[in-house]
Structure formats: structure tokens, C-alpha cells
Amino acid sequence: MYLETHDVVKQYANHLALNKVSIGVPKGTVFGLLGPNGAGKTTLIRIITRITAPDSGEVLINGRHSVRDDIYNIGYMPEERGLYKKMKVGEQAMYLAQLRGMSKKQAHHELMVWFKRFDIMDWYNRKVEELSKGMQQKVQFISTVIHNPDLLIFDEPFSGFDPVNTDIVKNEMLRLKDEGKTIILSTHNMESVEELCDNIALINKSQVVLQGNVFNIRKDNRPNIFRFRLLADDFDMEHPSIELLSKEPYHEFIDLRIKKLNGISNNDLAKLIFDKYEVVSYDEELPTMNDVFIKTVTKDKK
Amino acid sequence: MSSLSLIIQREYLTRVRKKSFIILTLLMPFLMVALSLVPLWLSTLNDGSVKNVAVIDNTGIYAPLLESTDQFEFQIIDEADQQESESKLGKDLFAILQITNDLNKDPRAVSLTSEKQAPIELQSVIERTLNEKVTEQRLDELTQSSNVDSEAIVQVRSIIEDKSGITLRTLRMGDDGSVKESSTEIASIIGMLFTILIYMFILLYGNMVMQAVLEEKKSRVVEVMVSSVKPVNLLIGKIVGIGLVGLTQLAIWILMTSVLFAGVSLFIANPEQAVAMSSEMSDFNVEGIMNSVMSINWLQLIVYFVLFFIGGYVLYASIFAMFASAVDSEEDTSQYMTPVTLLIMFAFFAGFYSVSNPDGPLAFWTSLIPFTSPIVMMVRIPFGIPFWEILLSLVVLYGTFLLISIFAAKIYRVGILMYGKKPSFREMMKWVTYK
Numbered sequence: 001m002y003l004e005t006h007d008v009v010k011q012y013a014n015h016l017a018l019n020k021v022s023i024g025v026p027k028g029t030v031f032g033l034l035g036p037n038g039a040g041k042t043t044l045i046r047i048i049t050r051i052t053a054p055d056s057g058e059v060l061i062n063g064r065h066s067v068r069d070d071i072y073n074i075g076y077m078p079e080e081r082g083l084y085k086k087m088k089v090g091e092q093a094m095y096l097a098q099l100r101g102m103s104k105k106q107a108h109h110e111l112m113v114w115f116k117r118f119d120i121m122d123w124y125n126r127k128v129e130e131l132s133k134g135m136q137q138k139v140q141f142i143s144t145v146i147h148n149p150d151l152l153i154f155d156e157p158f159s160g161f162d163p164v165n166t167d168i169v170k171n172e173m174l175r176l177k178d179e180g181k182t183i184i185l186s187t188h189n190m191e192s193v194e195e196l197c198d199n200i201a202l203i204n205k206s207q208v209v210l211q212g213n214v215f216n217i218r219k220d221n222r223p224n225i226f227r228f229r230l231l232a233d234d235f236d237m238e239h240p241s242i243e244l245l246s247k248e249p250y251h252e253f254i255d256l257r258i259k260k261l262n263g264i265s266n267n268d269l270a271k272l273i274f275d276k277y278e279v280v281s282y283d284e285e286l287p288t289m290n291d292v293f294i295k296t297v298t299k300d301k302k
Numbered sequence: 303m304s305s306l307s308l309i310i311q312r313e314y315l316t317r318v319r320k321k322s323f324i325i326l327t328l329l330m331p332f333l334m335v336a337l338s339l340v341p342l343w344l345s346t347l348n349d350g351s352v353k354n355v356a357v358i359d360n361t362g363i364y365a366p367l368l369e370s371t372d373q374f375e376f377q378i379i380d381e382a383d384q385q386e387s388e389s390k391l392g393k394d395l396f397a398i399l400q401i402t403n404d405l406n407k408d409p410r411a412v413s414l415t416s417e418k419q420a421p422i423e424l425q426s427v428i429e430r431t432l433n434e435k436v437t438e439q440r441l442d443e444l445t446q447s448s449n450v451d452s453e454a455i456v457q458v459r460s461i462i463e464d465k466s467g468i469t470l471r472t473l474r475m476g477d478d479g480s481v482k483e484s485s486t487e488i489a490s491i492i493g494m495l496f497t498i499l500i501y502m503f504i505l506l507y508g509n510m511v512m513q514a515v516l517e518e519k520k521s522r523v524v525e526v527m528v529s530s531v532k533p534v535n536l537l538i539g540k541i542v543g544i545g546l547v548g549l550t551q552l553a554i555w556i557l558m559t560s561v562l563f564a565g566v567s568l569f570i571a572n573p574e575q576a577v578a579m580s581s582e583m584s585d586f587n588v589e590g591i592m593n594s595v596m597s598i599n600w601l602q603l604i605v606y607f608v609l610f611f612i613g614g615y616v617l618y619a620s621i622f623a624m625f626a627s628a629v630d631s632e633e634d635t636s637q638y639m640t641p642v643t644l645l646i647m648f649a650f651f652a653g654f655y656s657v658s659n660p661d662g663p664l665a666f667w668t669s670l671i672p673f674t675s676p677i678v679m680m681v682r683i684p685f686g687i688p689f690w691e692i693l694l695s696l697v698v699l700y701g702t703f704l705l706i707s708i709f710a711a712k713i714y715r716v717g718i719l720m721y722g723k724k725p726s727f728r729e730m731m732k733w734v735t736y737k
Contacts (some may be wrong), residue, residue, distance in 0.1 A: 083521070
């Protein structure tokens with residue numbers, strides 16, 4: 001594990017922001033930190049980045065207690081982010097890079113690389129206030145990764161980006177992951193979670209309610225719904241283990257969605273159908289992360 | 303480079319490079335010189351017209367003695383023409399001087415009527431002339447009375463004519479027993495000048511710190527910043543950086559103003575004008591002023607000024623920053639800022655009144671209380687006060703600053719990341735205990 005938190009508790013005046021939160025982020029993976037608004041994600045990130053301290057519990061980096069200097073090895077892009085409006089883009093990026101412990105020369109060199117990569121060299125001497133929000137986001141992204149940290153934390157990184165730029169940023173993240181960086185991604189965009197994240201933790205009401213590998217989580221939350229495509233004119237079958245959810249003709253086929261009941265095995269279900277119909281294809285529906293999110297959070301409410 | 307020096311550098315450079323700062327800093331000295339010289343120059347001009355003053359003298363003794371000047375023309379008229387003169391008042395005639403009786407017997411028998419307020423110069427011309435005449439009348443009477451030695455009267459006359467020629471020199475005994483010439487007026491002027499400067503800079507630059515904290519919070523830069531620097535460094539960097547801007551401006555102002563004044567005084571110091579000026583300010587002893595200006599220990603004064611300036615600025619700046627960090631917008635600051643601003647204004651008025659009584663209880667106590675001391679103490683120092691008082695005042699000031707700044711840093715650290723509802727004082731107190 002590159003990053004671990006153990007039983008982190010943070011109490012504010014009138015509410016408990018984090019209640020014994022433990023997460024583990026393996027090295028070189030993308031970790032999704034999910035949860036509804038106000039669940040405590042930002043507080044947890046602020047504790048990891050040492051902006052605030054936990055009331056109890058601990059944060060481990062590479063197996064040892066995190067220390068002040070670790071922040072130079074973290075790149076954090078907060079959800080609420082801004083730049084000094086009156087400063088020039090290049091000056092600003094230099095300033096932020098130097099604050100993250102880089103020398104002037106190093107910072108300038110790296111900036112040139114990134115500005116070229118994002119094709120924004122001609123912004124270098126423009127004032128920040130002249131840039132659009134998406135452009136500012138790019139500068140933000142650069143100043144988050146410029147000092148080549150091993151741990152990157154992005155809070156809603158795609159807000160303000162058009163689809164083209166979203167794609168560019170996603171690819172950059174995957175490239176960074178391939179370089180061995182560990183990434184924590186906090187977002188409400190569940191599609192990008194499926195696309196990017198290896199593991200997730202879902203925080204609700206100050207507690208971790210779900211944690212693990214994305215594929216396993218989706219598998220474990222299967223609603224037992226199967227899709228069949230049959231070569232048939234119609235489908236008509238009554239069985240205590242089958243609940244027909246929908247039936248749609250598609251060209252010469254019929255598409256079915258069937259819910260499996262009474263805990264029969266997948267094989268038995270398949271056999272039931274295969275015995276009577278010509279099956280063109282069939283598969284099991286995996287829930288989207290969106291479904292998992294909604295299901296977990298609303299279940300929690302009850 | 304450490305993050306703190308980077309922050310200080312940025313805060314300083316972005317402000318010093320601003321056009322508005324450069325223009326204001328370079329223009330102000332010219333403005334100050336102009337503002338102080340123009341009234342002086344204007345006062346040497348008169349409006350060119352000669353003011354007519356009608357004199358109705360029932361006794362006939364005094365009227366011929368009033369000599370017309372280039373500003374006032376005295377015209378003797380009869381009592382019979384009084385009605386007519388009164389109708390001309392405010393048009394051809396500026397004032398009517400009426401003497402109804404022998405002033406030797408009835409000193410109140412004289413009056414000056416005008417439509418506009420009579421200028422002081424006119425009053426003093428009339429009073430001086432009449433006084434001289436009455437003194438003479440009385441001496442004459444004394445001479446005529448038989449039982450007085452006429453020789454003695456002659457002596458009295460000469461004594462009066464010579465006047466006593468007394469000018470009170472105020473001297474000050476230093477701690478080492480040396481005596482220096484001092485001037486209360488000069489001390490007051492210098493004290494007031496420094497006080498106004500400190501007052502102005504605390505308000506101006508304290509506000510600048512507040513704006514800077516608010517700007518960072520509003521634009522959410524602060525969220526990015528705190529991920530790489532300690533909030534307390536951000537706070538210190540801001541206060542130090544902006545303070546250095548203030549010191550830069552101050553140094554430029556003082557330097558430029560003194561150079562300009564020196565230049566201007568060389569330029570206009572032609573003998574004719576100098577004579578005209580010194581005759582007008584007859585009580586003014588130029589040499590005496592120079593002596594008292596020189597007698598002030600400028601080095602000491604400037605060292606104290608800088609110490610109190612810095613102390614006052616950092617104390618108030620941390621308070622301003624603390625409150626600014628707790629709110630989201632300028633509009634919300636007023637609730638907290640009003641008491642602070644009132645406190646500074648109180649200090650200013652306390653300083654103002656301390657000029658007339660620099661050792662009174664008001665001056666003494668307000669120059670020890672840290673929130674008023676930077677402003678009041680500068681009034682008192684030119685008058686010369688015991689060293690222990692200055693030292694105590696400085697110790698209390700810097701001690702308070704340390705306490706307040708620890709407190710302010712704790713609130714700032716939490717406040718900059720809190721958005722939404724404006725916190726109450728009690729909530730802010732709770733922040734102090736956060737880890």
C-alpha cells in the first residue's frame with residue numbers, strides 16, 4: 001500500500017466529519033474517492049495533504065507515518081481552485097512550482113515541457129484573468145503535476161473541461177499511472193470512475209461504506225439480471241426462477257432481460273432457456289458504478 | 303528559496319510593480335510640497351484692492367494717527383455723514399471705525415463695523431495705534447500731575463519704547479546633564495507628523511492586508527496554496543510583504559519630500575522674499591527654529607518611529623487578516639472591522655489631544671496600551687520622555703502582537719478554508735482549539 005489511513009476521526013464544532021475512516025491505496029493505481037456532497041471526502045483529502053490534522057487515527061505513506069515534508073511529494077488539485085487573476089500565467093505557474101520545492105531552473109524546464117505538451121506556449125505571458133475557465137484548469141493541472149510527485153490527488157478534475165480536454169486530461173492521468181504514480185480521484189462523474197479507477201472507497205455520512213476493486217464491487221453488486229438474444233418469434237415461459245423484465249423485438253431476434261430468482265445457478269438458468277430456444281447471445285448485466293453509488297447511498301438512508 | 307521568502311517576494315513585487323502604486327508614490331511628494339507651499343505663497347499675495355475704512359472720531363484725537371497701508375485706506379468722515387456711510391457699507395466701504403469717547407477714560411468706546419468679518423491685520427493695526435496713543439495720553443497726564451518727578455517719566459517712556467525684548471527660550475536637560483535648546487512648537491509639529499503617518503499607514507496597509515486575504519479566499523487560490531505551504535507562512539508572508547511595500551513607499555516619500563523641499567527653498571530663497579516673509583512672521587525666529595530642529599535627535603526619533611510603525615502595523619494587520627479570513631466577502635467584514643477602525647481612530651484622537659499635554663494621564667496611558675501606543679507615543683517622543691516608558695511601551699506592544707498573532711494564525715488557518723455562513727465570535731473561538 002502506498003497510502004493508508006487508519007481510523008481517522010475528525011470532529012468539527014457541530015458535526016463529525018470523519019468517523020474512523022480507513023482506506024488503502026496500492027502503489028501505481030488510480031483510487032476513486034466517492035461519496036455524496038458533504039460526506040467528508042474533502043476533509044479526508046485535507047488530512048492526507050496535511051492541511052488539517054486528524055483528531056485521532058493516522059496516515060501512513062509507504063508504510064511509515066506521514067511527515068510535513070511529504071507534501072512536496074503530493075500534487076493536490078482541490079475542487080475549489082483558483083489562480084491569482086492579475087498574475088501572468090507563466091509567472092503564476094513558476095511561483096506554484098517553486099512553492100512545491102522546485103528550483104527556478106528545474107521549474108522553468110518542466111514548465112516548458114508541459115506547456116508544449118498541452119500546446120499552450122502562447123499563453124505564457126497572458127494574464128490569468130484573460131483565460132477561460134477551461135484554460136485555467138489546464139494551468140491548474142500543470143501546476144499540480146509539475147513537481148513530479150509520487151502521489152496525485154484530483155478533486156473533480158474534469159469540471160470545466162470540454163469533452164476534448166477531458167480526454168486529454170484522462171490520458172495524462174493514465175500516462176502518470178503508467179509511470180508508477182499513485183492517483184486519488186474524487187469525482188461525481190461515475191463514467192470516469194469506471195474508466196480510470198482500479199479501486200474505490202465510497203464514503204457516506206462520514207464513514208466508509210464500500211471499498212474495494214471496481215470490478216469486484218460491480219460483480220458483488222450484480223442485480224442478477226441476464227440479457228438473452230433469441231432467434232425466435234416470441235418468448236413465453238413461466239418458471240418460478242425467472243422473472244421477465246422486458247421483451248423487445250430486434251430485427252429477426254428477440255431481446256430479453258431476465259431476472260434470476262430463488263438462487264438457481266447461472267448454468268441452470270441458461271439451461272432453462274437453451275432447452276427451449278435458439279440463443280444467439282447472452283450475458284449478465286454488470287451494474288454501472290452509478291447504480292452501485294445510488295444503491296449504496298440510498299440503502300444507507302433507510 | 304524557502305516558501306516564506308517566495309511568498310514575501312511575490313506579495314511585495316506584485317504590489318510595487320503596479321502602475322497605481324508607482325504613480326501615487328512618485329506623485330505624492332510633489333503634492334505635499336505643493337500643498338504646503340501654495341498656501342504660504344497665497345498668503346503673501348493680497349487681492350490687490352485697497353479696502354476703505356471710514357473713521358468717525360468724535361474726539362478727533364485718534365483719527366489722524368491711523369496711517370493708511372497698501373491694504374487699508376482710512377478716511378476720516380464727519381459724524382453727520384454716518385448715515386450715508388452706512389448705506390455704502392459692503393460696497394465702496396469695507397468697514398466703519400467709530401470712536402465715541404476719549405479712550406483714556408472709556409477704553410470700550412471704540413467699535414469696528416463691517417459686513418464681512420474684519421481681517422486680523424486690520425484689527426491689529428487699529429489696536430496697536432490706539433494702544434500707543436492711549437499709553438502716551440496716560441504718560442502725559444502723569445507728567446502734568448505736579449507730584450511726579452519729570453526725570454522718572456522720561457525713563458518710563460524710554461522703558462516702554464524699548465519694550466522688554468523678552469523671548470522665552472525653552473531648554474531641555476538631557477539625561478547626561480547637557481542642556482539643549484528645544485521648541486515646544488517644533489516638537490508638536492514633528493510629533494503630529496509622525497503620528498499622522500503611522501495612523502495613515504496602519505489604516506491603509508492594514509486594509510490592504512485584509513483585501514489580499516479576501517482576494518485569495520474569494521478566488522479560491524488559497525485552496526491551492528495551502529496544499530504546498532503552511533497557512534501560517536502564507537499569513538506571515540502576506541503581512542511582511544505588504545509591510546515592506548509600506549516601508550518602501552514611506553522611505554521614498556520622506557526622501558523625495560526632503561529633497562524637494564530643500565530644492566524649492568534654495569530656489570525661492572531670494573533675499574527680497576525672505577525679508578518680506580520674516581517681517582510678516584516677526585515672532586518667528588528662523589535661527590531658533592533651525593536650532594530646535596537640529597537639537598532633535600533625529601536618528602533616535604527615526605529608530606523609534608520605525609519600531610512603533612512596524613509594531614503597530616503588524617499588530618493591526620494580523621487582526622485585519624484574522625477577520626478577513628473568517629468571512630467570504632467585503633460586505634461581511636464591516637461587522638468586525640468597525641470596532642477595529644474605531645479603535646484606531648480613538649488612538650488618533652488621543653494622539654491629537656496629547657500634543658497639548660504630552661505628560662498627562664491620557665497621553666501616558668494611551669501610549670502604554672498596545673492598541674493606541676504606536677500612534678500616541680510618536681506624539682510624545684519629540685518632547686522627550688523617559689527611556690523606560692518607551693521601552694515598556696515597545697515591550698507591551700510587541701508582546702501583545704505575539705499573543706494576538708498566535709491567535710490570529712489559528713483562526714486564519716481554519717477561516718481561509720471555511721465558506722458559507724458568517725461565523726460568530728464564539729465559533730471563531732472554537733476554531734482556535736482545532737487541531
